[in-house]
Amino acid sequence: MDLVASFKPPTLATERILALSQPLAALVPEGGLVRGRSWSCQGDAAASVAIATVADAVRAGSWIAVVDAGWFGLEAADEFGLSLDRLVAVQSEPGPGGWGSTVAAAIDGFDIVVTTVAPNAGDHLLRTIRARLQARGSVLVDVERAGSHRCGGWHGDVVAEATTIEWGGIGTGWGHLGSRRVQVALCGRRMPGRATTELWMPDAHGEIRPARIQLEATAPDGGSKEPGVEVNTYDHHGHDHHQHGHVDDGSIELAG
């Protein structure tokens, strides 16, 4: 490969991407969180997948605003590796104008905004928000809550449907919640189809890892499905048999 020739002045594509944690990044064509886009998280594990989506970007230096999300579990966020030192929570004023102007101001100042899109938000407001996301290059993560109305006019560029398959470590009157397998499906107008995977969220060690990856490349016009690619099965409780590879000072292991 002629490296020298491949280096001419900028394409700028990669400056527009924030870090996205690995099991999810493998499913997204760009391999990261594209600035200016919106994500919608649905399903009973919506909150966890939202945290998992943004954790790496925040750890890499982005600031995150959590708007009207009093339910946001800080301990869980901390355990998923989200740096709490760059997190600010905002409560908007009640009433129709409140959420809209608060989110708009949050987008201006923060790379990442996590919220639940107000059910009564009008089309004009939603368009304004989208435009501001693009202009500022922020990412909006909408978390749909069980039991709440969702906003009909809002569609995330990427939709993450997260459904818990099962919990490990707990029985009938013994143990405690230890590990969880979640099925995550990514689709939406910015996805070239529907990509489904199973993740440990978390596994017995507290990490988010793939349980099994299956890529179904469904063409938008309903074309032929390609066979799934199966990678790395782990045993029932998420213990694997290899040394855990952690990136350590630039992948270098020193002074063993």
Place this chain on the structure above:
Amino acid sequence: MTGIVRIVTLWIPDWPVVAAGRSDQVAMVLRANRVVARSRGAAARGVQRGHRKRMAQQRCPDVVTLDHDPDRDARAFEPVVRAVAELTPRVEVIEPGWLCFDARGPSRYYGGDEAFAARLHTAAAAGLARAGIVIGIGIADGRFASSIASRRSAADPAAAMVIQPGESPTWLAPQPIGWLSAVEAAVSCELVELFGRLGLTRLGDLATLDARDVLGRFGPVGQHAHRLAGGRDARPADQRDPPPHHRVEHPFDEPAISLDHVVFVAKHLADELVGRLAADAQVIIRLVVIAETEHGERSERAWYRAAGMTAPAVVERVRWQLDGWIADQHVTAGVVHVALVAEEVRAGDGEQLGLWGGRSGADEQAIRAVARLSGMVGNDHVVVPAWQGGRQPGTRYRWVPAVSTDLGNVDDTTERLRPASSTNGRWPGVVPPPSPAVVPADPVPVDVCDAADNPVVVSGRGELSGAPASLRIEQQPRNRVVSWAGPWPLDEWWWDPARHRRVARFQLVTEHAAAHLVFVEGGRWWLGATYG
């Protein structure tokens, strides 16, 4: 003409553990829930830097956990610095555990690089006054190669690593590109990852590219990385005295006998110096801190930080330098003079850093947004987390108004989020992780019934009237419970009748694999949190 200076680097791996005096135990130091340093014993058991706390404890359940304490690190390093300073006029500290200096003079004096390295090792070990600490020493042209050499040396305890004069570029070429972010603070992990994704996996790969292309594609940071990779450290050869306006000083009217007083003055000096340089769009890379006492005792030390120093960073280094100096009773009188000299500066490229999500740009924007939002919704509605500690979900942190904190200040933020107690970080009676992601502000009333549809009752001794079989949350339909665990009793504030709480906690998993944390108090059931 830019000459490459021959630099010797001394590096002690996992310094925070050594500073805490735990290097011969199985111990680790955590910052923000991640391992930043671990002892050899812990490493042998599988604890790696970068591991989350829980992962490390899984690998090694009896590992001693310590919180990161930069002051302790700096104070403990002082004796080593002083011991090394006897061999050379000017020592430059990059961070506790890592120092470097010009090798040419000392090497000649002590009969060559290898002989000098041995002498340095002896001196440093004597300064440590403790046996069995690994000390890595590297000698090479340029700071970058020297730093990498010192890491390599630490991995091979017997020998210092000496790269012959002129050999740095050749020696660097096959090294993995990850070294750039590992030893050079100005180069981010993201940039190195990007290099990797683009096929540049060795320093030599990057070095062979054309400098102009690299500058155009990656900006000044990339250009800096490119120079380092080629062994051409960007250090000016001329050692002229810095211009007068790079120096600030303060003569004390009365000798200052408390460290706090000196630090207070230093804070103002630092603000002024950093401000002056910022007006010229420059940041301090190498700072010299000078302090003199009434009896003529003098402390002069150089501090180096490739990423540049903010005013708080300058004050921090003043405190580190003088704390050890004063505490170890090397002074017999009060301080009468303090000076800060910005010996080396470089163009501050905050704008460019911002493109890579660099800290300074993003911090500023967030702080401005916080001010604006506080104006819109009120100070009390724009909040940040502060550690308070608690056993129930949602009580480990409380919220404080963002405007009451200094969001851009790393020390302030670390203080705000650091667990105050050091009970190994684990409160007794806490439900083990994973923690729930959805914690309602107020508990929601629920019904938990047994198989006969009777509410489950928990006695004072923790006996259940029946196994939980169904859960109904507010107005939602009743769900079958397929797994459960508990009761985990909690008896808090028993000495205070007004605050006394006796609750029994349970985890319930419903037929739809939804998991909740519920508790019963005074005969009534509540939803504490949902594992959403």
